[in-house]
Amino acid sequence: MSVTIERGELVSIVGHTGSGKSTLAQHLNALLIPQSGSVTVDGTDVTKDAKDLRGLRRKVGLVFQYPEQQFFADTIRDEIAFAPQNWGVRGRDLDDCVDAAARSAGLDPSLMEMNPFAVSGGQKRRVALASVLSMKPDYLVLDEPTAGLDAQGIRELIRLMTELRAKGLGVVQVTHDLESALANSGRVLVLENGLGVVYGEPEQVAEHLLLNPVEGLVMPPFQRFIAGLRERGIDLPLTSDISSIIDKLEEMRRCAF
Numbered sequence: 001m002s003v004t005i006e007r008g009e010l011v012s013i014v015g016h017t018g019s020g021k022s023t024l025a026q027h028l029n030a031l032l033i034p035q036s037g038s039v040t041v042d043g044t045d046v047t048k049d050a051k052d053l054r055g056l057r058r059k060v061g062l063v064f065q066y067p068e069q070q071f072f073a074d075t076i077r078d079e080i081a082f083a084p085q086n087w088g089v090r091g092r093d094l095d096d097c098v099d100a101a102a103r104s105a106g107l108d109p110s111l112m113e114m115n116p117f118a119v120s121g122g123q124k125r126r127v128a129l130a131s132v133l134s135m136k137p138d139y140l141v142l143d144e145p146t147a148g149l150d151a152q153g154i155r156e157l158i159r160l161m162t163e164l165r166a167k168g169l170g171v172v173q174v175t176h177d178l179e180s181a182l183a184n185s186g187r188v189l190v191l192e193n194g195l196g197v198v199y200g201e202p203e204q205v206a207e208h209l210l211l212n213p214v215e216g217l218v219m220p221p222f223q224r225f226i227a228g229l230r231e232r233g234i235d236l237p238l239t240s241d242i243s244s245i246i247d248k249l250e251e252m253r254r255c256a257f
């Protein structure tokens with residue numbers, strides 16, 4: 001498969017457990033190097049030119065599926081401060097950088113002096129996200145970022161990813177939630193058994209999956225409803241956009257009378 005992810009877009013990678021989502025995500029910042037094929041970031045082939053891996057990892061921020069795998073500091077503040085401190089940010093500037101990253105990630109400010117391993121699953125995920133945001137990456141790769149969050153946390157995270165995309169970052173989220181992927185991304189990549197099945201805009205991907213179901217990926221209820229209407233001769237696009245469907249149905253009703 002060949003996949004291009006632009007700055008300013010939000011791409012979702014979906015697939016069944018074991019389909020290779022995390023493996024692919026870890027190639028994007030050269031944590032894994034492919035045995036064949038290549039990964040190019042802003043024109044640099046990381047498989048050939050591995051000199052500046054630190055620079056690359058600052059450019060492509062990866063938030064792990066299991067956030068505690070990336071923790072090593074004694075306090076959440078130190079965890080978030082690590083990267084900017086490393087390239088010389090000090091004093092007030094460092095505090096501002098840490099606070100801004102924590103705020104973006106929705107982290108409770110009262111937790112800053114706590115041990116990152118000691119907070120809840122949802123807060124750990126926010127610490128991991130803040131510690132990557134403090135690097136001010138150009139691309140952000142999030143491996144199952146909504147796992148362990150409640151409904152409100154999921155909404156906030158989707159809003160944050162959308163904001164970062166609008167600011168010009170390339171954002172990649174790994175998820176097994178096809179419904180959220182179709183509703184919230186510009187493009188969706190579907191993986192099955194380590195191979196790319198389809199990559200495209202949500203409607204194209206839904207059309208493909210309707211004709212070629214992938215094991216473990218269930219068509220969301222709204223798209224199933226549209227497919228049911230189509231079987232009854234009502235021609236509608238396979239979109240997640242409920243209001244556009246309502247408008248189309250209203251138009252059809254007007255034409256019928």
Ligand SMILES: Nc1ncnc2c1ncn2[C@@H]1O[C@H](COP(=O)(O)OP(=O)(O)O)[C@@H](O)[C@H]1O
Nearest residue numbers: 015016017018019020021022023024193194195
């Ligand atoms: N394209 C691939 N080539 C080789 N091994 C793969 C490939 N995709 C996945 N794997 C292997 O499959 C296993 C599960 O993949 P993983 O990336 O953890 O899946 P997911 O995150 O979708 O659950 C891992 O052991 C990984 O090494």
Ligand SMILES: [Mg+2]
Nearest residue numbers: 021022023065
């Ligand atoms: Mg995974």
